[in-house]
Amino acid sequence: MRANIAEYKAVEAAAMKFVKSVAEGDSRYAKELFVDEAVLFGFLDGKLEHGSIEQFYHNVDTVGAGENFDARIDIVALEETVAVVRVLEEKWGGRIDFTDYLLLLKIDGEWKCVAKAYNQNSDTIQK
Secondary structure (H helix, E strand, O other), rough: OOOHHHHHHHHHHHHHHHHHHHHHHHOOHHHHHEEEEEEEEEEEOOOOEEEEOHHHHHHHHHHHOOOEEEEEEEEEOOOOOEEEEEEEEEEEOOOEEEEEEEEEEEEEEEEEEEEEEEEEHHHHHHO
C-alpha cells in the first residue's frame, strides 16, 4: 500500500535535519535524526570510512559546508515503517559532491535514520 502524502512530507522533514546539519556545519540537527547505533559507510577521498555515525558528526562539525553548498532530497522508497532517501550534495566543504543514501525506520511514530551510505563523485576526489 502506498503511503499518503503526509507520510512523504514527514520523511522529507526528517531528512532535512541531515541537510540542515551539513549546510550549517552543526551536527545537532543530525543527532535528532540518527539513532545512537546508526552506521556509516562510504569512501571519502578514496579511503573507506565506516563504523559509528559519530564519524559523520565529526566531519560535519569540522568542515564547513561552504558558501556554494546545495542539496536535494529524493524519497526513493517509502513503506509503512521503512524509507530510503537519497540526498544529493554539491560543493560540500567547497569542493565535494556526494550522493548519500539514508535508511530510515519509523520508530515509536518518528522517522529515524539507522544507516548512511554514500558515494563521493569521482571528479571531486583529492588524491
